[in-house]
Amino acid sequence: MVKKRNELDKGIVLFDGECNFCNSTVLFLIKYDKRDKLRFASQQSEIGMNLLHANSYYESSLNTIIFINNKQVFVKTEALLEICKLLVGLPRIFIVAKIIPIKIRDYCYAVFSKYRYKLFGKKSECVVPTNEIRMKFLT
Numbered sequence: 001m002v003k004k005r006n007e008l009d010k011g012i013v014l015f016d017g018e019c020n021f022c023n024s025t026v027l028f029l030i031k032y033d034k035r036d037k038l039r040f041a042s043q044q045s046e047i048g049m050n051l052l053h054a055n056s057y058y059e060s061s062l063n064t065i066i067f068i069n070n071k072q073v074f075v076k077t078e079a080l081l082e083i084c085k086l087l088v089g090l091p092r093i094f095i096v097a098k099i100i101p102i103k104i105r106d107y108c109y110a111v112f113s114k115y116r117y118k119l120f121g122k123k124s125e126c127v128v129p130t131n132e133i134r135m136k137f138l139t
Contacts (some may be wrong), residue, residue, distance in 0.1 A: 032088055077105035079103065
């Protein structure tokens with residue numbers, strides 16, 4: 001299926017589809033994506049793996065969110081900050097985290113990522129999204 005031109009201009013968020021926290025984060029992002037700038041795919045999905053490889057990202061990436069926008073690949077806190085730039089409302093305040101050195105931000109991110117399954121658990125089954133949410137996911 002050929003995507004419309006405007007679909008190709010969307011930023012793509014690749015996330016760990018089994019992580020409860022990651023899935024909640026995706027729903028949060030969808031809520032504040034009022035200008036329809038984002039699309040989503042689980043890293044475990046076929047399209048997610050294809051996008052990772054197409055963007056020369058081969059390492060095991062389930063420990064980080066990956067954001068592909070304008071042919072650039074962002075990971076960890078840089079990905080989150082780039083995503084926040086596209087959102088509307090309260091989440092834009094997170095952009096101020098840019099003043100924290102990236103090594104410190106990414107260290108904190110790595111520690112949180114390491115324990116996220118213990119803190120929030122894993123999904124054992126997929127949630128059936130509404131039609132409005134379903135259109136935001138790449139298939």
